[in-house]
Amino acid sequence: MSAQEENRLREQISTLGKSLFDRGLTMGSSGNISVRLDDGGWLMTPTNACLGRLDPARISRLDGQGQWLDGDMPTKEQFLHMAMYAERPQSGAIVHLHSTHSVAVSCLPGIDHCDCIPPLTAYYVMRVGKLPLVPYHVPGDPRLGDAVRGLAGQYSAVLLANHGPVVAGKDLEAAVYATEELEETAKLFLLLRGENPRALNEEQVAELKRRFPA
C-alpha cells in the first residue's frame, strides 16, 4: 500500500471518528475503529483516545500477527477486531461504539440472543441483517475475541452484552453507515416496544437479501 493511500485511511479514520463523536454516537474515550491494510496489517485507534480528537499520525499500526509497530498503543479490543477480520476476509473495516440505543438493547431482558433486533425496515436488513448477542466479558478480555470468532463468519455485526455493537464493512464508510443504521433501528425498536410492531416477514427479508446481497 502506498504511503499516500495509508495517509488517506488515517485521515478517513479521524474524520469519520469525529463525525460519530460529534453526533453523540459514542462518548468520552469509548469506541474504537480499525481498517485492514493490504500488507495484512491494520490501522487501529489508540487505547483511551477520544474518537472526536484523533491525530492521524498517532493512529496505531499493527502487522499481520497483531504486533504493534508504531503510533500510540492500540485499542484494548485489538483481539476482538482481529478475531472478526479472521472470519471475514471480505471486510476491510470494523467500528465499535457505545451508541446509547444499541447499548440499551444489549442490556434488555427477553431479547432474542440469536437476533437482538427484528427486521423493522428494509434498510436495516440491507445494512445489518441478523444481530447476535455476544455474552458479557470485561472490555479487552481475549475471550471476547473467542466469542466473536464463532459468529463473525455468518454475521457482519454483533452486539456485546451490556457493552455495545461491533460492525464490519467492506470499507470504513460501509462499516460506519451500518453502525449508524443499527443505532437508529435500535432506537425504533425501543420506541416500539409494547406496540407489537409489524416487522418484515421472511419472504420480504429474503427478497432484500436477493436484491441487495451484502
Ligand SMILES: O=C(O)[C@@H](O)C(=O)COP(=O)(O)O
Ligand atoms: O469498552 C471499552 O472499554 C472498549 O471496548 C472501548 O470502547 C474503548 O477502549 P479503547 O479502544 O481501548 O480505548
Ligand SMILES: [Zn+2]
Ligand atoms: Zn467498548
